[in-house]
Amino acid sequence: MIPALPPDTMMPEPWRVRSVVRESADVYTLGLESLSSPVPPFLPGQFNMLYAFGVGEVPISLSGDAADVSGFVHTIRAVGAVSTALSQAQPDSVLGLRGPFGCGWPLTEASGHDILIVAGGLGLAPLRPVIYHLLAHSEHFGRITILHGSRSPAEILFRSELAMWQTRPDVSVAITVDHADPTWHGHVGVVPALVERAVFDPPGTIAFVCGPEVMMRFSAAALLAAGVGANRIHVSMERNMKCAIGLCGHCQFGADFVCRDGPVLPYDRIAKRLAVPEL
Amino acid sequence: MSPSAPAPARKGMIIDRDGLQSLLDRLSARGFDVIGPTVRDGAIIYDRISSVDVMPEGWTDDQDAARYRLARRSDMALFGYAVGPHSWRRFLQPPEERLWQATRQQVGLTIHTTAVPSAPYAFIGVRACELRAISIQDRVFLEGPHPDRRYAERRRGAFIVAVNCTEAGGTCFCASMGSGPRAADGFDLALTELIDANGHRFLLEVGTDAGAASVEDLPSRDADAGALVAAEEATARAAAGMRRKMATAGLKELLQANPEHPHWSEVAERCLACANCTLVCPTCFCSTVADYTDLRGHEADRVRRWDSCFAADFSSIHGGPVRASRRARYRQWMSHKLAHWIDQFDISGCVGCGRCITWCPVGIDITVEAAAIRAAPPRPAAGEGDDDGNA
Numbered sequence: 123m124i125p126a127l128p129p130d131t132m133m134p135e136p137w138r139v140r141s142v143v144r145e146s147a148d149v150y151t152l153g154l155e156s157l158s159s160p161v162p163p164f165l166p167g168q169f170n171m172l173y174a175f176g177v178g179e180v181p182i183s184l185s186g187d188a189a190d191v192s193g194f195v196h197t198i199r200a201v202g203a204v205s206t207a208l209s210q211a212q213p214d215s216v217l218g219l220r221g222p223f224g225c226g227w228p229l230t231e232a233s234g235h236d237i238l239i240v241a242g243g244l245g246l247a248p249l250r251p252v253i254y255h256l257l258a259h260s261e262h263f264g265r266i267t268i269l270h271g272s273r274s275p276a277e278i279l280f281r282s283e284l285a286m287w288q289t290r291p292d293v294s295v296a297i298t299v300d301h302a303d304p305t306w307h308g309h310v311g312v313v314p315a316l317v318e319r320a321v322f323d324p325p326g327t328i329a330f331v332c333g334p335e336v337m338m339r340f341s342a343a344a345l346l347a348a349g350v351g352a353n354r355i356h357v358s359m360e361r362n363m364k365c366a367i368g369l370c371g372h373c374q375f376g377a378d379f380v381c382r383d384g385p386v387l388p389y390d391r392i393a394k395r396l397a398v399p400e401l
Numbered sequence: 402m403s404p405s406a407p408a409p410a411r412k413g414m415i416i417d418r419d420g421l422q423s424l425l426d427r428l429s430a431r432g433f434d435v436i437g438p439t440v441r442d443g444a445i446i447y448d449r450i451s452s453v454d455v456m457p458e459g460w461t462d463d464q465d466a467a468r469y470r471l472a473r474r475s476d477m478a479l480f481g482y483a484v485g486p487h488s489w490r491r492f493l494q495p496p497e498e499r500l501w502q503a504t505r506q507q508v509g510l511t512i513h514t515t516a517v518p519s520a521p522y523a524f525i526g527v528r529a530c531e532l533r534a535i536s537i538q539d540r541v542f543l544e545g546p547h548p549d550r551r552y553a554e555r556r557r558g559a560f561i562v563a564v565n566c567t568e569a570g571g572t573c574f575c576a577s578m579g580s581g582p583r584a585a586d587g588f589d590l591a592l593t594e595l596i597d598a599n600g601h602r603f604l605l606e607v608g609t610d611a612g613a614a615s616v617e618d619l620p621s622r623d624a625d626a627g628a629l630v631a632a633e634e635a636t637a638r639a640a641a642g643m644r645r646k647m648a649t650a651g652l653k654e655l656l657q658a659n660p661e662h663p664h665w666s667e668v669a670e671r672c673l674a675c676a677n678c679t680l681v682c683p684t685c686f687c688s689t690v691a692d693y694t695d696l697r698g699h700e701a702d703r704v705r706r707w708d709s710c711f712a713a714d715f716s717s718i719h720g721g722p723v724r725a726s727r728r729a730r731y732r733q734w735m736s737h738k739l740a741h742w743i744d745q746f747d748i749s750g751c752v753g754c755g756r757c758i759t760w761c762p763v764g765i766d767i768t769v770e771a772a773a774i775r776a777a778p779p780r781p782a783a784g785e786g787d788d789d790g791n792a
């Protein structure tokens with residue numbers, strides 16, 4: 123017998139936009155508050171499906187502080203129809219939201235370790251909740267190293283926060299850009315190069331990596347070369363997603379549904395798959 | 402039939418064509434939407450039926466790779482064919498449905514669900530492989546952490562009349578997949594059609610209490626030992642007559658170790674990426690969603706419809722599709738069906754119904770392609786790291 127009917131997880135709920143912050147030319151951070159149900163808890167690394175009226179629905183990571191239970195925060199880059207509509211949302215407008223979905227970063231496993239955060243571009247957004255958590259519970263973790271790469275200095279995400287985090291004695295931050303401009307005096311080059319230069323204790327380190335897939339592949343290779351075990355490297359995968367609950371089939375990556383079994387996956391589990399083109 | 406109800410011990414009874422008609426009448430009188438086989442556009446499809454008269458009486462199908470033709474039988478069998486392009490999936494997981502509708506308000510937005518039609522289905526003539534396919538979709542849609550409410554609503558009221566196959570279709574290989582040709586469980590009633598010196602009749606077996614209630618006082622007689630033996634022999638004949646086989650031992654490991662096998666490129670040279678195989682497959686479950694607004698922009702609909710891993714934009718992320726080539730798409734489809742499915746749902750995604758072989762315009766045959774990869778497995782390339790095996 124199929125017992126009581128399950129809830130309809132494909133139904134979004136209305137959420138009100140309470141704040142909009144422009145981070146860079148095409149990146150916006152939205153603060154959202156629920157108009158119906160209480161705000162569900164979330165794990166750093168999880169995502170929501172955000173719906174722009176009549177345009178569509180896309181997966182967007184939670185980028186705010188999981189300890190803030192008053193609402194959700196999302197950081198969105200306008201790249202296509204839906205993400206552009208979402209990033210143009212005005213304060214007080216209403217979006218549809220389902221979630222949170224997926225597995226987060228393994229914070230329990232990370233306890234007692236040095237943490238290396240490797241973020242390419244917007245990949246820093248899904249890692250920001252981890253950073254908030256680490257800083258709030260720094261007694262449980264060792265050194266925190268944040269490596270961030272962006273295309274240009276103007277696109278460095280959460281720039282003032284990065285500067286603030288850097289002032290903490292237990293945190294080091296390194297930033298690199300692909301293309302410098304006259305104002306830039308820091309590193310130029312790709313993120314994996316920062317891994318090679320970073321000073322950390324590989325055997326005692328857990329690495330969280332998020333960014334474009336090639337950046338994650340090369341960063342993982344640099345981490346392995348530095349001596350971080352493959353099972354200590356965690357990456358957040360990106361695939362097309364239509365349902366976020368393991369029913370539509372779009373996000374499959376080998377036997378994993380990225381929406382449900384990921385998006386955060388241990389590198390040792392997926393290394394072979396990542397090496398196969400077009401899997 | 403609900404997915405997990407136990408099948409009580411079998412007892413057989415014999416009904417004739419009129420008995421089958423009375424069963425259809427009873428099911429509609431009890432409020433079921435009765436769906437069964439009928440002939441349309443040169444194929445046997447599933448649709449609403451009210452009478453045995455619209456069933457494919459005296460028809461059979463001639464099937465082979467890229468071939469499907471209806472042909473006249475020498476007898477008046479009602480179930481004398483294998484499976485056609487339809488499967489029951491189109492009722493439990495419709496090709497297109499509206500999930501919800503949103504209305505823009507002065508301030509904000511309301512979102513309301515669209516009801517699932519309330520009459521439960523009665524499926525007439527469900528083959529053993531199709532019962533397995535339904536149980537596989539049950540695992541997909543009902544047994545994960547987020548069951549699909551709409552599937553659950555349609556599935557839980559469904560009444561299933563199975564029919565045991567007495568002849569194998571030209572592309573069938575259910576015996577290899579352990580899913581047929583005889584229905585073992587998952588039905589409310591099961592029929593075996595018998596046409597011999599003793600006449601044209603159906604051995605009817607009861608699978609559930611609901612099944613038993615539906616045949617109470619149905620004009621029938623007790624099954625004699627002869628009928629039970631004849632039914633047993635008929636299904637054994639169907640199993641023996643299967644022309645295709647799939648070697649399943651170690652198949653999951655073989656496919657997962659061979660994503661770079663040269664045979665994928667060989668198939669890609671023939672595959673048109675037309676998606677026919679996925680649309681006829683009774684276990685394929687992929688879907689997409691689309692959004693529509695009315696002209697004033699006040700109402701928005703969200704529609705869910707079948708999708709295919711062969712579609713160009715199926716795997717698109719910003720910057721392009723992950724699986725751009727046909728090679729990658731065919732590999733995804735077959736590896737998912739025969740390998741990853743086992744990791745995901747603890748069962749193969751193929752029931753051996755042969756539809757993908759029949760309806761592939763170029764006759765690509767999953768049993769042949771799997772055998773080709775088995776025949777020449779290049780040594781798996783050593784990957785970095787220690788994968789769980791599903792590369």
Ligand SMILES: Cc1cc2nc3c(=O)[nH]c(=O)nc-3n(C[C@H](O)[C@H](O)[C@H](O)COP(=O)(O)OP(=O)(O)OC[C@H]3O[C@@H](n4cnc5c(N)ncnc54)[C@H](O)[C@@H]3O)c2cc1C
Pocket residue numbers: 169178179180181182183184185197198199200201202203204205206244247248359360361362363385717718719720
């Ligand atoms: C788990 C996860 C978390 C994400 N987190 C963020 C985030 O925090 N901020 C952010 O800006 N972006 C994030 N993305 C990417 C974001 O979902 C895509 O940029 C967005 O779907 C693009 O949709 P579009 O209609 O604007 O673009 P288009 O390119 O017009 O999209 C076309 C189609 O492709 C699909 N699609 C396109 N790109 C992606 C993609 N990258 N991932 C999945 N489906 C895609 C869309 O669903 C749509 O159906 C995340 C993606 C995933 C899978």
Ligand code: SF4
Pocket residue numbers: 678681682683684685738750751752753754755756757758767
């Ligand atoms: S893969 Fe082919 S043979 Fe197997 S269940 Fe699907 S359509 Fe039938």
Ligand code: SF4
Pocket residue numbers: 671672673674675676677678679711757760761762763764765
């Ligand atoms: S295998 Fe055949 S049916 Fe499937 S997509 Fe290719 S050509 Fe079409």
Ligand code: FES
Pocket residue numbers: 362363364365366367368369370371372373374379380381382
């Ligand atoms: S997004 Fe639908 S299965 Fe993962």
